[in-house]
Structure formats: structure tokens, C-alpha cells
Amino acid sequence: MGDRSIRKVYLDNTATTPILHEVREAMLPYLGEAFGNPSCIHEWGDVAREGMEAARNQVAELIVAEPEEIIFTGTGTESNNLAIKGLALAQQSKGKHIIISAIEHFSVLHSAKTLEKWGFELALVPVDKYGLVDPDDVRKSIRKDTVLVSVMHANNEVGTIEPIREIAQITRQNNVVFHTDAIATAGTIPVDVEELGVDALSLAGNMFYGPKGVGALWVRRGVRIIPLLDGGVQEGGRRAGTENVSAIVGLGKAAELASAGMAARIEHLTRLRDRLLTELPARIDRVVVTGHPTKRLPGNASFCVEFIEGEAMIMWLNSQGVAVTSGSACTSKALKASHVLIAMGLSHALAQGSLLFGIGIDNTTEDIDYVLEVLPPIVDRLRQMSPLYAKFVKASKGGK
Amino acid sequence: MPVYSQKVMEHFMNPRNVGEIEDADGIGEVGNPICGDMMTFYIKVKDNRLEDVKFKTFGCGAAIAVSSMVSEMAKGKTLEEVLKITPKSVADELEGLPKQKFHCSNLGAQALHKAIEDYLKKKKKGGGKE
Numbered sequence: 303m304g305d306r307s308i309r310k311v312y313l314d315n316t317a318t319t320p321i322l323h324e325v326r327e328a329m330l331p332y333l334g335e336a337f338g339n340p341s342c343i344h345e346w347g348d349v350a351r352e353g354m355e356a357a358r359n360q361v362a363e364l365i366v367a368e369p370e371e372i373i374f375t376g377t378g379t380e381s382n383n384l385a386i387k388g389l390a391l392a393q394q395s396k397g398k399h400i401i402i403s404a405i406e407h408f409s410v411l412h413s414a415k416t417l418e419k420w421g422f423e424l425a426l427v428p429v430d431k432y433g434l435v436d437p438d439d440v441r442k443s444i445r446k447d448t449v450l451v452s453v454m455h456a457n458n459e460v461g462t463i464e465p466i467r468e469i470a471q472i473t474r475q476n477n478v479v480f481h482t483d484a485i486a487t488a489g490t491i492p493v494d495v496e497e498l499g500v501d502a503l504s505l506a507g508n509m510f511y512g513p514k515g516v517g518a519l520w521v522r523r524g525v526r527i528i529p530l531l532d533g534g535v536q537e538g539g540r541r542a543g544t545e546n547v548s549a550i551v552g553l554g555k556a557a558e559l560a561s562a563g564m565a566a567r568i569e570h571l572t573r574l575r576d577r578l579l580t581e582l583p584a585r586i587d588r589v590v591v592t593g594h595p596t597k598r599l600p601g602n603a604s605f606c607v608e609f610i611e612g613e614a615m616i617m618w619l620n621s622q623g624v625a626v627t628s629g630s631a632c633t634s635k636a637l638k639a640s641h642v643l644i645a646m647g648l649s650h651a652l653a654q655g656s657l658l659f660g661i662g663i664d665n666t667t668e669d670i671d672y673v674l675e676v677l678p679p680i681v682d683r684l685r686q687m688s689p690l691y692a693k694f695v696k697a698s699k700g701g702k
Numbered sequence: 703m704p705v706y707s708q709k710v711m712e713h714f715m716n717p718r719n720v721g722e723i724e725d726a727d728g729i730g731e732v733g734n735p736i737c738g739d740m741m742t743f744y745i746k747v748k749d750n751r752l753e754d755v756k757f758k759t760f761g762c763g764a765a766i767a768v769s770s771m772v773s774e775m776a777k778g779k780t781l782e783e784v785l786k787i788t789p790k791s792v793a794d795e796l797e798g799l800p801k802q803k804f805h806c807s808n809l810g811a812q813a814l815h816k817a818i819e820d821y822l823k824k825k826k827k828g829g830g831k832e
Contacts, residue, residue: 611738613762617706617714631738632762635802639736651735654760687720687766689731689742689758 308623316660332548357554378506379409386413397447433462460593461602470499512556516549571600609691707797719773728821764803768810
């Protein structure tokens with residue numbers, strides 16, 4: 303290990319995807335001559351608005367929605383904040399009880415916690431060892447004063463795809479607004495708001511080869527939402543502030559390319575993912591696959607490696623040219639293990655060994671094989687200095 | 703900009719004194735998996751000096767680099783000198799640590815001091831019997 307000239311393998315597409323060349327090209331005019339404010343009625347405004355509205359159509363097509371129902375935001379996090387706070391606040395005369403799953407992204411979880419401080423009651427629905435929500439648990443949590451349910455379409459850390467349609471049937475029967483965070487799925491797997499049966503849905507550009515700094519929230523016509531930002535009447539009065547036109551145009555282009563290429567992308571990602579999911583545990587002892595075996599995002603391969611810690615693995619992999627991420631306490635700035643892994647029932651020690659590969663459309667079989675070659679010696683090396691591994695070895699020798 | 707200094711990276715990738723001492727004179731164990739890191743230090747004492755220091759660490763890059771640095775700083779020193787090793791002096795020798803990793807240098811110094819306490823306790827017990 304060390305300093306031979308090395309291959310570069312980016313496998314952190316859950317943090318952000320690269321920006322496609324076509325997306326960048328589509329954006330450039332709006333960072334140049336087409337700089338106008340889309341709210342203005344002169345020629346400059348017209349040009350910007352045209353670009354932005356074309357993007358709204360492209361995003362609407364991606365999720366089979368109406369363009370007027372799309373609100374452009376600054377990030378996926380903003381979309382989730384707007385959904386959770388905005389949908390709950392709009393209904394507070396009806397009730398102040400909201401339900402989310404235990405494995406939601408922090409932008410949903412912390413928004414819900416903020417609502418708690420504002421006088422709402424929060425119920426957390428548990429998940430099983432695969433990270434799956436049981437729709438029946440949602441049914442049991444619904445009360446007369448429940449005004450909002452939010453369950454993510456798929457979890458970004460372990461890739462588990464949730465039974466959104468089944469949950470939507472329950473929320474509809476009970477007349478409760480249902481939001482889903484589709485940031486991990488929109489642009490990656492088919493997302494159809496009618497088929498899912500949800501009332502609001504979040505997505506973000508940098509999860510499917512678009513730019514950062516842009517997201518969208520779809521809200522079904524007729525569903526009320528209180529804006530978080532006060533100001534002008536951009537985005538139908540639901541999100542004030544001059545729109546980030548170039549990023550929005552990039553998001554639109556990324557949505558168009560995702561719709562067109564989705565089937566081929568899924569096939570490619572699934573093949574690479576399955577190779578990693580089967581080969582890594584075959585080559586390294588005591589490795590656990592996290593997440594669901596089949597209800598799983600095509601690009602997600604997540605593991606926990608016993609007896610060692612994730613950040614140390616990331617640093618060694620980085621020295622070998624490989625970029626990945628981890629849900630270990632040491633990699634989080636809050637120094638807490640991933641709440642997702644803990645909610646799935648993993649021990650803190652095991653969660654420390656979390657390793658997440660976010661496979662992207664640019665990755666190749668050679669990339670995966672390279673990881674399979676460089677990771678086992680890294681794990682060996684770290685285990686040789688781990689007191690937990692030493693204890694395990696002693697205990698297993700003693701057992702014989 | 704890299705998160706860690708070159709010195710941290712160097713110790714992380716080539717840690718000194720990894721291992722256990724079978725007949726250690728003192729052992730210091732700190733940390734737990736919930737906070738993230740666990741360190742075990744083993745020391746061998748001769749004529750009031752740390753003749754040998756070894757460690758095993760479960761933890762992040764900073765925890766491993768800190769363990770390595772602590773072992774290097776302590777080896778060959780007198781007990782009095784070793785007790786003067788502080789989290790800050792370890793972090794300084796590593797050319798700094800990110801804020802959220804300061805607790806790793808605390809753990810390193812703690813584990814070493816605990817090993818010395820263990821040695822002194824054993825010595826007292828042993829001396830009493832004579």
C-alpha cells in the first residue's frame with residue numbers, strides 16, 4: 303500500500319453526483335447573456351423565464367406531475383424544511399400531530415423536532431432490521447389530530463425503498479397529508495406522484511447529475527402550504543426570492559436526461575451494485591450488508607465491517623484513490639453514529655464500521671474490481687491494531 | 703484543504719508501536735464504541751523509565767495517529783516525564799487536530815496515564831507482600 307500511481311474511483315454519489323457535460327452546457331447561457339430576472343416583463347426577463355419554465359416542465363415530467371405544482375428551492379434540505387414546516391403550519395387549526403419514520407434525513411427529522419418546539423407532537427415510526435417501515439405502524443400512529451405523515455421514498459444511507467403506495471392508501475383513508483422525501487430516488491428510479499399517491503414530494507438536482515444549490519418541492523394542487531421565506535410572489539407565492547435560474551435550468555436538463563436514460567442507468571448500476579454486495583462479504587470475513595436485499599436503490603452498496611471504524615477505512619481508501627463515505631460516529635461532526643443504523647437495531651460498535659458505496663453512472667466493473675482488490679488489505683491492517691479484533695480472536699480460540 | 707495535518711496522516715498510515723506486551727507492567731484501557739474510540743496501552747517499566755510502550759486502537763484516523771504519537775512521546779521517558787504529556791502537547795506534536803477530534807488526544811493521554819496508574823498500583827501491592 304502507499305504511493306504507486308493510482309486509479310481514481312469516485313464512489314460517493316450519495317454525497318453528490320458529478321455534473322453531466324450536457325447539464326453544464328445548458329446552464330452556461332444563464333450565467334452569461336441570459337442573466338435576466340424571470341419576474342421581469344422585458345426581454346431579459348422573458349429569456350430567463352422561458353428557460354426556467356422549460357425546466358419546470360422537465361422536472362414535472364420526471365415525476366409525472368403538473369408544472370404549476372413544482373416549487374423550485376435552494377436545496378433538497380430546503381424542500382424538506384418547506385414541506386414539513388409549511389404543510390404542518392398550514393393545518394395547525396386542524397391538529398398538531400405529525401408522524402415521520404425513525405430513519406428520515408436530518409432535514410426532515412430536525413424540521414419535525416423544530417415543530418415539536420413550536421407545540422406540535424411528533425411520533426416516530428420504527429423500522430425493521432432492513433430499514434423498512436411497516437405501513438401498519440403508520441396506521442396505528444394516526445390520530446384524529448394528525449395533520450402530516452412523512453416517510454422517505456428510499457433511504458440514502460442503506461438504500462432501502464419504502465412501501466410508499468401502501469402508506470399513501472392509509473393516509474388517504476384518514477385524510478392526512480402525506481409527504482415523501484424522494485431526494486434519493488427522483489432521477490434515479492421511476493417516481494410517479496399519482497402512482498405513489500403522495501401529496502408532496504422533495505427532490506434535489508445534485509443527486510442525479512445536476513448542479514448543487516437547487517431542489518424542488520412538488521405539492522399537489524389544492525394542498526395548502528405556508529412559505530418559509532417571506533418576500534415577493536415568486537414560485538406562486540410559496541417561495542420568495544429571485545430564482546437561481548442557471549441551476550434550475552441545469553436541474554431541468556438533468557431531469558430530462560434522467561427520464562431518457564433511466565432504464566439503462568438502472569441496469570448498469572444494479573449490475574455493479576450486486577457485484578460489490580456479493581463479492582465484498584465473500585472476500586472479507588465478518589462483513590454485514592446493511593439495508594434490504596431486494597427493495598434497494600440500484601446504486602447503493604452499504605456495509606458494516608466488524609471490529610474497525612469507518613473514517614479510518616475512508617482515509618486508507620482515499621489514499622488508494624477511492625472516495626466513499628461512512629455513517630460512523632467519528633465521521634459525523636456531531637460524533638454520533640448514524641441514527642439510521644441504530645434505528646435498524648445495529649450495535650454502536652458495528653455501526654462504527656459503516657461503509658457506504660454510492661455507485662454512479664460513470665463507474666465501471668473495473669472500478670468495483672479495484673475496490674475489491676484494495677479494501678481487504680486495508681481491513682486487515684486496521685484489524686491488526688484493533689483491541690476489539692484481538693478480543694474476538696482470543697475468544698474464538700478459547701472456544702475451540 | 704485536507705482535514706488532517708501531514709503529521710497526522712504520516713502517523714495514521716505508519717503507526718509506531720502497534721501491538722500488545724504479553725507481560726506488561728501496566729495496562730490502560732479507555733473509551734467505548736458509543737463515543738467512537740477505544741484505546742489500550744501496554745507499558746514495560748525498567749528503572750523508572752518506560753522501556754517499551756505498545757497500543758491497540760479501535761477508532762478513526764485521529765485516534766490512531768494520537769495513539770502512535772503518544773507511544774513515541776512516552777517511550778524511553780521517566781514516569782515523571784510521561785505524566786507531563788497532556789492532550790495539548792500530543793495535539794501540538796501532531797501539528798494540530800480538527801476541533802471535533804480533540805477528544806481523541808484526551809483519550810490518548812488518558813490511556814497512557816491509566817497504564818502508569820495500573821503499574822504503580824501493582825507495584826504497591828507487590829511491595830506490600832515482600
